[in-house]
Amino acid sequence: AYVWPVLLAGLAGFILMEMAARITAASGLSLGKLVQGRKLQFLAWPLFIAVGIGCVAYESGNLLGGLKGVQLLQPLSKYWVLLLAALAAALLYTGSIKRISQGLALIVALMGLCFLYTGWVAAGHQVLTTSISPQAATIVALLGTTIVPYNFFIAAGLGKGQSLSDMRLGLG
DSSP states (O other), rough: HHHHHHHHHHHHHHHHHHHHHHHHHHHHSSSHHHHTTTTTTTHHHHHHHHHHHHHHHHHHHHHHHHHHHHHHHOOOTTTTTHHHHHHHHHHTTTHHHHHHHHHHHHHHHHHHHHHHHHHHHHHTOOOOOOOOOHHHHHHHHHHHHSHHHHHHHHHHHHHHOOOOOHHHHOOO
């Protein structure tokens, strides 16, 4: 039931991020620098606010989702989300791109394993129901966490100084 939303979110995110990266590749300017130009300067503050709110909402979802994932293994108090936030802050505070990259890669690998395990258990126990509301909420969450404003700025950074094929590989 969730395969098509995951594919749709991935495809839509890829297309929109490629557009942002192509703008950077063609203009030689990052999205931030492009918006600072005379014609688009009125967009600077609304984009700053949108990205800020998007980051806060996205990270809140990450932390709460992480807590729910941990609670699948062991029932814990909802205040453990503070520990998860502290661990994330400590990782970022190191300032080491290599450590942050390794930490994120480890988290993504663990999430993938948890996703596969959950799908296997759900299929084995036929937990999935025909109720639309939990699925609808999950679909919205999948789309909302894939197509987020700051991804466009990240993608635009990939477009700077790279060939089209290298840029696509990085986005993929």
